[in-house]
Amino acid sequence: MPTPVYRTALFLSQLLAQLPIGTNLALAHLIFTLLAGHLLQSRGALFPALAQTGLTDSQVRAAQAALRDGKWTIGYLLRRLDWLFKKEEKAQPYLIKGWQPMPLDWVGFYRPRLKNCSTKHFNSQAQRALPAIELGMVAKLKTVGERLIACLVTTTRSGDTVELLKVAKAQQGNKDVLLADSQVKIFHLYEANIERFVVRGATNLTFRRSTPRPAKPGARGRKPTRGEVVRPLPRTFKGKVLPGNDAHRVETFWDGKYEVAGLFFDSLVVSGCPLVFSCLVIYHPRYKKPWVLLTDLQADAETIFLLYRSRWPIESLPQTGKQLLGGHRSFVHSEVCTYRLPELCLLAGSLSQYLSATSPALATGFWDRNPLPTPGRFARALRGASMPDFETLVGVSPRVRRKSSVHEHLPKGILGHRRQRRQAKTPSITGN
Numbered sequence: 001m002p003t004p005v006y007r008t009a010l011f012l013s014q015l016l017a018q019l020p021i022g023t024n025l026a027l028a029h030l031i032f033t034l035l036a037g038h039l040l041q042s043r044g045a046l047f048p049a050l051a052q053t054g055l056t057d058s059q060v061r062a063a064q065a066a067l068r069d070g071k072w073t074i075g076y077l078l079r080r081l082d083w084l085f086k087k088e089e090k091a092q093p094y095l096i097k098g099w100q101p102m103p104l105d106w107v108g109f110y111r112p113r114l115k116n117c118s119t120k121h122f123n124s125q126a127q128r129a130l131p132a133i134e135l136g137m138v139a140k141l142k143t144v145g146e147r148l149i150a151c152l153v154t155t156t157r158s159g160d161t162v163e164l165l166k167v168a169k170a171q172q173g174n175k176d177v178l179l180a181d182s183q184v185k186i187f188h189l190y191e192a193n194i195e196r197f198v199v200r201g202a203t204n205l206t207f208r209r210s211t212p213r214p215a216k217p218g219a220r221g222r223k224p225t226r227g228e229v230v231r232p233l234p235r236t237f238k239g240k241v242l243p244g245n246d247a248h249r250v251e252t253f254w255d256g257k258y259e260v261a262g263l264f265f266d267s268l269v270v271s272g273c274p275l276v277f278s279c280l281v282i283y284h285p286r287y288k289k290p291w292v293l294l295t296d297l298q299a300d301a302e303t304i305f306l307l308y309r310s311r312w313p314i315e316s317l318p319q320t321g322k323q324l325l326g327g328h329r330s331f332v333h334s335e336v337c338t339y340r341l342p343e344l345c346l347l348a349g350s351l352s353q354y355l356s357a358t359s360p361a362l363a364t365g366f367w368d369r370n371p372l373p374t375p376g377r378f379a380r381a382l383r384g385a386s387m388p389d390f391e392t393l394v395g396v397s398p399r400v401r402r403k404s405s406v407h408e409h410l411p412k413g414i415l416g417h418r419r420q421r422r423q424a425k426t427p428s429i430t431g432n
Helices: 003-016 023-035 046-051 057-069 074-088 161-171 186-191 301-309 312-324 337-357 375-383
Strands: 100-110 120-123 128-144 147-156 176-180 197-201 207-209 235-237 240-242 249-254 259-270 273-283 291-295
Touching: 003 023, 003 074, 003 337, 003 375, 023 046, 023 057, 023 337, 023 375, 046 057, 057 337, 074 147, 074 337, 100 120, 100 161, 100 312, 100 337, 128 161, 128 312, 128 337, 147 161, 147 312, 147 337, 161 176, 161 186, 176 301, 186 273, 197 301, 249 301, 259 301, 273 301, 291 301, 312 337, 312 375, 337 375
Parallel strands: 100 176, 176 197
Antiparallel strands: 100 128, 120 128, 128 147, 197 291, 207 259, 235 240, 249 259, 259 273, 273 291
């Protein structure tokens, strides 16, 4: 048996060992199918993808039943996965001057022909929102050797910003810094009671000082209750150029090749929200437009810049789970499966990155002289092998097996339905 197949089988057996017997085996078959990329070859058809691994007809049906009716949740699998990462001690937390990045993002699995699909997700190619199963993701960054990977922590089944922030708040540690793009606003952070954040802001944002501006000497009337307007960058309004304000302080640092300047604006608030934060404007020679970063951290410009730049690895989770492993297209239509299969695709994306990074690099051929431990090479190695026999494999948990239930005496097919004709209720003849 090839080393990647044995490594995957052992890891899946530990991941699914505590699930109900029978369900864990069927789910192991399903996740192995996703890791091998058979869903990509079958163009989203689940049954042909399972059959390509060498499973029998009954095992294919069992895998589909585990997806639809299995007693498991994605939250439990992610907690179990994090426990295995800590147990193996091969992935170490990625720290930036003592802070651990914790990015979050949303992903859409587009289903344009799915009936009763009430959610949509913006598509950059179509330039509009399309019907999709939208999921929220929260991840933590870890290092495996020289590789930086995003490990999925939790998910949500909606595109609601506050809901995802509240879920991330429950997973946030003392050193975790939440990273998000411009979809997250300041009032979202305040509503979710988020601390330690770095989010992207628009270049035309306008703020106010957190302290009211002083009253003019000898002025009559009501004293000012709001701070003065702060405009980090100049903007154009009705043909007029409104200049930007002077920064409180300016910091410069070296980014390996370029000198980067950071302008700080401290003690800011937005209308209707009491959350006090700082604004950092980053001028980088490689960027066409400056970055506007909003944060409540008491850190220097280089730390905040490096923290937000480390948000990009979370984009590799949907890239691996959708494009590389084939989760972008799926032919499942029950309400449960339309969410469970995308969740398993994201889990497979995180698992594929970890297993490939902790396994020897696999060369594609003789021309591949310096192979890298990438998920693509790892998936090709699994795709070329048949499904491992989890029940007889040495080292696999004995709980990962078929459930030996006696069912020969039970009626099958249409006879097994416990439906009865509804009896008409006889009206009561007793009067009051």
